[in-house]
Amino acid sequence: MNSQLPILLFLVPFVTAVAMPILCARRRSWCRPLTTGAVSVMVVLAIMNLRVVVSDGPIEYALGGWTAPIGIAWLDDPLAAIMALTMSAVSLLTLIYGRVAVTSKHDRSIQYHTLILLFVAALIGIVFAADLFNVFVFLEVAALTGYALVGAGGGKALVYAFRYLLLGSFGATLYLLGVSYLYAATGTLNMTDLATRMPELITSTAVVGGLIFVFLGLSIKMALIPLHGWLPGAYANAPNAIAPLLASTVTKVALVAWVRIEYSLIEPGIEVSHIPVLVLLEDIGVLAAVIGGALALVQTDIKRIFAYGGIGHIGLILVGVSLGNSTALAGGLFYLINDAVMQAMLFMIAGAVLHYHGATTLDDLKGISVRSPWITGALVVVAVSMVGLPPTGGFFGKWNIVLGALEAQHYLAVFAVLASTLLTLGYFLRLFSCWFHQPVTIQSERLEIAVSLRLSLGIAAVAMFALGIMSDSIVRVLLESLANGGV
Amino acid sequence: MIQAHDSVIVRTLGRIVIPVAQLFGIYVLVFGQHGPGGGFVGGVILAASMILAILIFGRDAPDSWLVPKVLHGDGLGLLIFVGVGGLCLIGGGQFLNYSHLEIPGLDDASRHYVGILMTQFGVAADVAVTGVSIAVSLSADDEDEEATHG
Numbered sequence: 001m002n003s004q005l006p007i008l009l010f011l012v013p014f015v016t017a018v019a020m021p022i023l024c025a026r027r028r029s030w031c032r033p034l035t036t037g038a039v040s041v042m043v044v045l046a047i048m049n050l051r052v053v054v055s056d057g058p059i060e061y062a063l064g065g066w067t068a069p070i071g072i073a074w075l076d077d078p079l080a081a082i083m084a085l086t087m088s089a090v091s092l093l094t095l096i097y098g099r100v101a102v103t104s105k106h107d108r109s110i111q112y113h114t115l116i117l118l119f120v121a122a123l124i125g126i127v128f129a130a131d132l133f134n135v136f137v138f139l140e141v142a143a144l145t146g147y148a149l150v151g152a153g154g155g156k157a158l159v160y161a162f163r164y165l166l167l168g169s170f171g172a173t174l175y176l177l178g179v180s181y182l183y184a185a186t187g188t189l190n191m192t193d194l195a196t197r198m199p200e201l202i203t204s205t206a207v208v209g210g211l212i213f214v215f216l217g218l219s220i221k222m223a224l225i226p227l228h229g230w231l232p233g234a235y236a237n238a239p240n241a242i243a244p245l246l247a248s249t250v251t252k253v254a255l256v257a258w259v260r261i262e263y264s265l266i267e268p269g270i271e272v273s274h275i276p277v278l279v280l281l282e283d284i285g286v287l288a289a290v291i292g293g294a295l296a297l298v299q300t301d302i303k304r305i306f307a308y309g310g311i312g313h314i315g316l317i318l319v320g321v322s323l324g325n326s327t328a329l330a331g332g333l334f335y336l337i338n339d340a341v342m343q344a345m346l347f348m349i350a351g352a353v354l355h356y357h358g359a360t361t362l363d364d365l366k367g368i369s370v371r372s373p374w375i376t377g378a379l380v381v382v383a384v385s386m387v388g389l390p391p392t393g394g395f396f397g398k399w400n401i402v403l404g405a406l407e408a409q410h411y412l413a414v415f416a417v418l419a420s421t422l423l424t425l426g427y428f429l430r431l432f433s434c435w436f437h438q439p440v441t442i443q444s445e446r447l448e449i450a451v452s453l454r455l456s457l458g459i460a461a462v463a464m465f466a467l468g469i470m471s472d473s474i475v476r477v478l479l480e481s482l483a484n485g486g487v
Numbered sequence: 488m489i490q491a492h493d494s495v496i497v498r499t500l501g502r503i504v505i506p507v508a509q510l511f512g513i514y515v516l517v518f519g520q521h522g523p524g525g526g527f528v529g530g531v532i533l534a535a536s537m538i539l540a541i542l543i544f545g546r547d548a549p550d551s552w553l554v555p556k557v558l559h560g561d562g563l564g565l566l567i568f569v570g571v572g573g574l575c576l577i578g579g580g581q582f583l584n585y586s587h588l589e590i591p592g593l594d595d596a597s598r599h600y601v602g603i604l605m606t607q608f609g610v611a612a613d614v615a616v617t618g619v620s621i622a623v624s625l626s627a628d629d630e631d632e633e634a635t636h637g
């Protein structure tokens with residue numbers, strides 16, 4: 001049973017998604033409980049899986065009984081187990097939240113919930129895949145369902161969904177092109193196998209070209225500046241219930257896929273035509289972190305502020321994972337987990353503000369603090385974590401990245417973390433100045449906010465502090481895994 | 488919306504060709520064990536035969552009785568596929584490891600044979616349904632046009 005956990009994690013949402021049109025054809029009201037139930041089972045399985053992996057070490061899962069170079073293998077190591085738990089927990093959170101926020105005039109709940117479950121299944125697939133082509137397949141499943149979910153509300157969102165589709169497909173094409181280069185040069189797609197053949201081939205043009213294409217393709221998926229064009233529009237116009245789910249998963253999971261490739265294929269300190277590869281990646285991350293924060297500072301639309309904030313954080317995580325030492329790598333990955341929760345929470349808040357107050361821009365926010373104490377409390381908590389104050393998880397992630405940067409003596413990375421922190425503080429101050437502004441005509445009666453919304457915001461806020469408190473053990477698990485040669 | 492074809496020649500030929508095509512589709516599906524063919528190709532041929540039926544007789548004609556039923560079955564093929572894989576899981580092996588497909592009275596080779604054949608049936612069913620539903624949705628009037636804009 002224990003050794004089958006990875007595939008069960010994938011099959012639970014997948015089978016439920018496929019069976020949904022049959023099970024719910026007569027009773028549409030079953031869709032939501034069924035979806036929530038399936039994702040809850042996933043969370044339980046992910047916790048069990050994490051326990052097994054931490055105590056017994058990584059599992060290599062050979063699908064169909066065919067082992068690695070010949071068959072398709074899944075790798076269930078601490079990174080995958082932690083990410084699987086993060087992804088399923090965040091999905092559950094956004095599903096609880098989506099109870100009130102979904103606004104649809106006609107009933108398409110079967111299609112909607114099927115897409116959500118397929119999306120979640122694809123995330124699990126990306127996390128476990130240990131094979132470049134398998135990553136591509138699941139990336140595409142996640143992307144295709146993502147496009148449909150962004151456009152699920154109809155209207156203007158369709159334009160942004162189409163734009164996302166064009167750019168996302170372009171990214172997927174680049175990724176596949178890169179994979180085919182790597183396959184041509186090395187004759188294998190399995191990451192462990194690639195890693196053994198890579199050192200002597202890293203200077204070959206085909207391999208370098210392949211890696212560049214893979215990185216470019218994944219940078220579109222992870223919305224790394226300057227390839228972030230699809231993200232703000234898509235997230236700002238996606239349905240309220242969908243934006244948190246996508247914002248907290250899509251870009252992070254693409255980054256996780258890149259971390260696997262980067263960690264197993266690019267050795268620290270390696271140079272291609274006198275360019276140190278990791279330092280180049282780190283500089284790209286620095287740029288993305290600073291520019292993303294700066295762009296967030298000049299937005300007036302709330303969802304766009306959060307979207308650019310998330311783009312900046314992707315840069316920050318890329319800095320962490322590219323510094324070439326395990327402290328920074330563990331810090332970056334830990335920050336990634338935090339960022340998933342923070343993005344979910346930010347977009348839940350933005351959605352709730354839109355749903356209850358009809359507010360989309362900063363000016364609409366005036367006086368909200370009096371009327372919605374729950375949303376205000378959640379915003380303060382998430383702001384504390386975004387800026388990176390202890391005892392929230394955001395602080396420990398940034399702290400480890402800074403420690404790693406100092407260890408590697410890359411002061412530019414330290415600057416990036418500090419600049420990103422200050423910029424985050426800047427746009428939150430802007431937000432707060434409107435949020436806590438007292439209008440002349442005070443409507444002081446409080447709004448009744450649905451229980452599910454309070455619940456999801458509450459859980460997310462607790463999770464922020466819980467991640468901060470557990471940061472030590474999570475980082476230690478990641479460090480141990482790195483010391484044993486895995487990611 | 489596709490109208491039924493009124494030519495006698497087309498209708499009569501359709502009556503002859505469609506069953507043959509379906510038989511051929513099933514043959515290709517089963518023959519996939521021994522040569523070129525298999526679930527995907529068999530499914531495409533089955534889908535083509537049903538699309539032909541829609542084109543000739545119209546979607547709602549009694550002669551195309553299979554079509555509306557088939558459209559409800561999307562996902563059934565995948566469930567067959569996952570079901571076979573799940574039986575292997577229950578048997579103690581990995582997903583789709585046919586050696587662990589617990590069917591009493593079968594040796595290892597026959598387990599592989601039965602397992603692959605059943606998954607291919609699943610694949611064929613899904614490909615066929617997807618093909619038909621693409622054809623139907625391309626030809627259908629946009630039913631929720633008003634619902635979307637109204």
